[in-house]
Amino acid sequence: MTRYTAVTDSDLREMLATIGVGSVEELFADVPGGSRLKRPLDLPPGKSEQEVYEQLRALAARNVSSEDELSFLGAGMYDHYVPALVEAITTRSEFLTPYTPYQPEVSQGNLQAMFEYQTAICELTGLPVANASVYDGPSALASAGYLAKLHNGRSRFVVSRGVHPHAREALRTTSAGWGTTIDEIDLHNGLTDARALAEAMGDDVCAVFVAQPNFLGAVEDLDELVAPIKQSGAVAVVSCDPIALGILRTPGESGFDVAVGEGQPLGNRLDFGGPSFGFFAAREEYLRRMPGRIAGETRDADGRRGFVLTLQTREQHIRREKATHNICTAQALNALSAMLHLSWLGQQGLVELCELLVQRTAYAREQLAAIPGVTLVHQQPVVREFAIRVDAPVERVLERCAAEGVNPGYALNRDYPELGEGLLVAVTERRSRADIDRLAEVLSVAVAAERAPAEVA
Amino acid sequence: MPGVMATAADGLSRAPLQDEGVRTIYEKSQPGRRAFVAPPIDVPVRPLDELLPARLRRIEPARLPEVSEPEIVRHYVRLSKRNFDLDSGFYPLGSCTMKHNPRLHERIAALPGNARLHPLQDPRRAQGALELMWRLQAALSEIAGLPHVSLHPSAGSHGELAGVLLTRAYHEDRGEERTRILTPDTAHGTNPATVAMAGYEVVKVGTNEYGGVDVEDLRAKADQRTACLMLTNPNTLGLFDPRIEEIAEIVHGVGATLYYDGANLNAIMGKSRPGDMGFDIVHFNLHKSFTQPHGGGGPGAGPIAVSSEIEPYLPRPQVVRRCAGADGQEPFFDLDDDRPRSIGRLRGFQGNYGVFVRSYAYILSLGADGLQSASETAVLNANYLMARLTEVAGDYLPPAYERTCMHEFVLSGGSMRRQLGIRTLDLAKRLLDFGFHPPTVYFPLLVDEALLIEPTETESKETLDAFAEAIASILREAGEDPEIARGAPYTTPVRRLDEASAAKRPVLRQPRATPLGA
Numbered sequence: 013m014t015r016y017t018a019v020t021d022s023d024l025r026e027m028l029a030t031i032g033v034g035s036v037e038e039l040f041a042d043v044p045g046g047s048r049l050k051r052p053l054d055l056p057p058g059k060s061e062q063e064v065y066e067q068l069r070a071l072a073a074r075n076v077s078s079e080d081e082l083s084f085l086g087a088g089m090y091d092h093y094v095p096a097l098v099e100a101i102t103t104r105s106e107f108l109t110p111y112t113p114y115q116p117e118v119s120q121g122n123l124q125a126m127f128e129y130q131t132a133i134c135e136l137t138g139l140p141v142a143n144a145s146v147y148d149g150p151s152a153l154a155s156a157g158y159l160a161k162l163h164n165g166r167s168r169f170v171v172s173r174g175v176h177p178h179a180r181e182a183l184r185t186t187s188a189g190w191g192t193t194i195d196e197i198d199l200h201n202g203l204t205d206a207r208a209l210a211e212a213m214g215d216d217v218c219a220v221f222v223a224q225p226n227f228l229g230a231v232e233d234l235d236e237l238v239a240p241i242k243q244s245g246a247v248a249v250v251s252c253d254p255i256a257l258g259i260l261r262t263p264g265e266s267g268f269d270v271a272v273g274e275g276q277p278l279g280n281r282l283d284f285g286g287p288s289f290g291f292f293a294a295r296e297e298y299l300r301r302m303p304g305r306i307a308g309e310t311r312d313a314d315g316r317r318g319f320v321l322t323l324q325t326r327e328q329h330i331r332r333e334k335a336t337h338n339i340c341t342a343q344a345l346n347a348l349s350a351m352l353h354l355s356w357l358g359q360q361g362l363v364e365l366c367e368l369l370v371q372r373t374a375y376a377r378e379q380l381a382a383i384p385g386v387t388l389v390h391q392q393p394v395v396r397e398f399a400i401r402v403d404a405p406v407e408r409v410l411e412r413c414a415a416e417g418v419n420p421g422y423a424l425n426r427d428y429p430e431l432g433e434g435l436l437v438a439v440t441e442r443r444s445r446a447d448i449d450r451l452a453e454v455l456s457v458a459v460a461a462e463r464a465p466a467e468v469a
Numbered sequence: 470m471p472g473v474m475a476t477a478a479d480g481l482s483r484a485p486l487q488d489e490g491v492r493t494i495y496e497k498s499q500p501g502r503r504a505f506v507a508p509p510i511d512v513p514v515r516p517l518d519e520l521l522p523a524r525l526r527r528i529e530p531a532r533l534p535e536v537s538e539p540e541i542v543r544h545y546v547r548l549s550k551r552n553f554d555l556d557s558g559f560y561p562l563g564s565c566t567m568k569h570n571p572r573l574h575e576r577i578a579a580l581p582g583n584a585r586l587h588p589l590q591d592p593r594r595a596q597g598a599l600e601l602m603w604r605l606q607a608a609l610s611e612i613a614g615l616p617h618v619s620l621h622p623s624a625g626s627h628g629e630l631a632g633v634l635l636t637r638a639y640h641e642d643r644g645e646e647r648t649r650i651l652t653p654d655t656a657h658g659t660n661p662a663t664v665a666m667a668g669y670e671v672v673k674v675g676t677n678e679y680g681g682v683d684v685e686d687l688r689a690k691a692d693q694r695t696a697c698l699m700l701t702n703p704n705t706l707g708l709f710d711p712r713i714e715e716i717a718e719i720v721h722g723v724g725a726t727l728y729y730d731g732a733n734l735n736a737i738m739g740k741s742r743p744g745d746m747g748f749d750i751v752h753f754n755l756h757k758s759f760t761q762p763h764g765g766g767g768p769g770a771g772p773i774a775v776s777s778e779i780e781p782y783l784p785r786p787q788v789v790r791r792c793a794g795a796d797g798q799e800p801f802f803d804l805d806d807d808r809p810r811s812i813g814r815l816r817g818f819q820g821n822y823g824v825f826v827r828s829y830a831y832i833l834s835l836g837a838d839g840l841q842s843a844s845e846t847a848v849l850n851a852n853y854l855m856a857r858l859t860e861v862a863g864d865y866l867p868p869a870y871e872r873t874c875m876h877e878f879v880l881s882g883g884s885m886r887r888q889l890g891i892r893t894l895d896l897a898k899r900l901l902d903f904g905f906h907p908p909t910v911y912f913p914l915l916v917d918e919a920l921l922i923e924p925t926e927t928e929s930k931e932t933l934d935a936f937a938e939a940i941a942s943i944l945r946e947a948g949e950d951p952e953i954a955r956g957a958p959y960t961t962p963v964r965r966l967d968e969a970s971a972a973k974r975p976v977l978r979q980p981r982a983t984p985l986g987a
């Protein structure tokens with residue numbers, strides 16, 4: 013018997029007698045000799061709950077979290093304030109411990125929450141249909157590629173370099189067996205080069221992917237980008253920041269076909285990168301090619317309103333190799349967190365939050381741009397993130413700031429070497445004016461210290 | 470009292486609250502209500518038009534609910550009460566391993582050093598997280614019997630996709646173009662769906678009379694075009710294939726890889742290792758064998774373990790340990806992106822870390838002997854329940870294969886249907902009235918009226934007995950009046966739902982006055 017089992021010695025005797033065997037070992041008789049592990053696993057012996065807690069608490073304490081430093085890290089995941097009710101609701105057994113709602117009569121809470129969540133995603137993206145979640149933002153973008161591939165069967169993807177590097181790579185990896193190629197479109201002044209995009213179009217283009225705001229924080233002009241895509245008949249996909257959608261023109265208004273994105277900023281913790289969720293919304297004509305679960309409203313035998321998983325003939329358990337995607341377990345609890353956060357923010361609250369982010373980010377941008385040795389990578393409108401360039405090795409600058417307990421953001425030099433010593437700075441509502449001032453102060457000292465002496469003089 | 474037949478009219482078995490159904494949060498919305506109070510704008514305010522021109526802004530706000538905090542909490546707490554969950558009752562959903570989810574894990578995952586750790590934190594300041602991941606990799610490697618592990622994929626099916634893409638990279642690196650992947654007809658739907666998504670053709674392999682792979686069929690179909698055989702062992706019938714070593718030989722003999730779908734790993738931890746059986750690539754479902762709560766449909770995680778031949782292609786980044794603590798040096802844990810032959814990323818950042826924390830805590834808690842004992846108890850519980858059910862219901866619900874099962878087993882409802890006039894679906898729905906979650910139904914596909922039952926190791930003998938009694942009562946009741954089961958359930962928040970009309974006229978979101986995305 014271990015901590016999580018309940019078979020006593022007398023249970024064991026009775027159970028073996030009922031089964032009609034003499035020992036548990038006999039139950040493993042089908043396992044051939046060569047496939048048997050004839051020694052104990054090489055793992056430490058079990059521990060008490062308290063010991064496990066202490067050991068893992070000590071490990072966690074070795075991480076520098078957003079609680080321990082003044083962090084402006086973003087680049088795909090953001091340190092927004094998650095209201096207390098999110099934790100209170102999502103740790104309830106009734107949401108935490110059921111499986112996917114295969115028995116709708118006893119899953120109405122879960123199914124209705126999915127329906128409410130789908131509604132919120134449609135409202136944010138301005139698109140009429142949404143699914144109940146996929147794994148994360150980058151895999152959502154790759155899944156949009158699969159939808160496009162199934163839809164028009166064409167052979168070339170066109171991807172803006174403004175799309176998150178992880179999403180671009182996820183598309184490349186996922187599409188390895190589709191017979192497709194990928195062309196990347198450069199950024200120009202911080203934005204997707206619209207002319208290059210238009211020139212890359214052709215009737216072999218399967219789908220085009222852009223990001224809003226893009227990885228450098230710049231707000232793209234989606235209406236301008238969409239026109240040549242539409243003309244070519246390719247599927248227009250935009251990966252969006254769901255918080256920024258509170259203020260930005262929606263993908264639907266701009267004429268995009270599919271909107272996906274990383275859902276973490278909505279009600280989900282940082283968790284060192286996951287679990288979070290990806291959202292997936294589209295125009296009606298793509299409904300039957302959508303990946304994953306979708307909840308729909310219906311009636312029960314007594315005529316009462318209820319919800320079920322619907323359009324399941326798209327899915328792997330029914331259609332097998334003809335399914336529109338292989339996804340099964342997705343991110344239901346994370347999508348519920350998003351719905352809770354959005355309910356808490358509410359219609360006006362999300363707008364106010366966005367306005368606060370725009371103002372604080374503008375202030376931060378101004379303060380940092382005023383530092384000698386710091387320039388803006390672009391002047392485009394932004395919501396809560398912007399890119400700067402420092403006139404010194406960015407890694408060394410970051411190291412100096414870290415020693416002061418400040419994390420100015422994400423170094424861009426690995427993903428965008430063409431930008432030089434780039435740095436991506438994110439501002440959430442948790443970063444006050446005083447925090448921004450502190451960032452400016454620490455960064456300016458660090459840059460001054462690391463600038464080549466000749467240039468300083 | 471569960472089991473008492475209630476009719477739609479008597480109204481006694483349902484609270485009035487549930488009778489009227491729950492309005493959606495949007496239907497509770499009132500203009501002006503709110504929960505959120507924004508922090509003050511503490512910076513000099515500039516005109517919005519200057520910062521973000523109107524043409525880039527949305528025309529109207531997203532229609533989110535306008536509700537107060539008490540209403541939000543009440544709404545979702547009420548919704549929660551319309552769910553059945555593992556913490557409240559037996560959940561023998563075959564293939565899903567609904568074992569107890571220790572609360573300790575939630576506490577550890579919520580520590581700020583885990584929950585508020587940014588994924589792009591410098592590895593030097595995320596040593597605790599990287600060490601945990603490295604240690605989890607090592608533990609999973611030992612459990613799988615394969616030397617290398619990537620924690621990257623997000624769930625089982627994502628692990629499958631990674632595994633098949635690894636196979637593709639492996640063959641391509643050898644200049645071989647293989648086009649087919651074999652899957653048994655008992656395979657879970659994600660297997661063939663994965664094969665198609667990875668650009669391969671699915672070739673089905675049959676099942677023999679003992680529920681194992683039809684080895685002759687396999688021999689006939691495995692050839693130079695075959696890239697891989699995807700298998701789970703024990704398979705989805707709950708049976709361990711005793712010919713596994715021969716199967717591995719056939720597959721390797723044609724130069725293909727052998728893929729292990731780890732959904733059924735809970736049967737064999739510490740008893741038998743996929744690597745020792747001959748598998749090259751294995752995925753784990755941390756949300757099954759390793760206690761990550763299912764969350765009503767995720768999150769999970771689907772790490773993969775692989776042989777040395779496959780290792781160069783593993784997704785990136787990979788968690789590595791540098792200078793392994795020799796010469797009194799502190800070991801340093803790092804993310805290795807410099808993997809030129811890697812298939813690349815399938816997702817963002819470094820995987821579902823929060824899930825890793827829970828699964829690692831579980832492995833620490835149980836240790837070597839605890840994991841082995843968990844599998845032994847899972848198999849014991851399954852065989853006991855199968856024996857009890859054969860005793861009380863064997864005439865109507867015989868096991869599909871009269872053999873010792875592993876951690877789960879399949880009953881066939883064929884004779885129940887013929888003799889009592891109720892289907893497996895009816896039995897499942899009637900179980901809800903008895904306070905049990907039904908088993909997996911109508912899967913695997915090759916068993917008539919299948920029920921796939923997986924009790925897991927964390928259930929007591931009393932629970933298993935009560936479940937067997939419930940099945941016996943339902944069959945007795947059906948013998949007297951099959952209409953009762955056919956009309957079930959009666960005591961749940963809603964009764965059977967009209968799925969056909971949901972699919973025919975889809976209502977997938979709250980209706981609004983003006984269309985979206987016009």
Ligand SMILES: Cc1ncc(COP(=O)(O)O)c(C=O)c1O
Binds near residue numbers: 340341657659701730
């Ligand atoms: C046998 C089997 N294979 C694969 C899967 C897919 O796993 P996941 O849902 O984690 O994608 C499942 C679970 O649903 C399963 O039971």
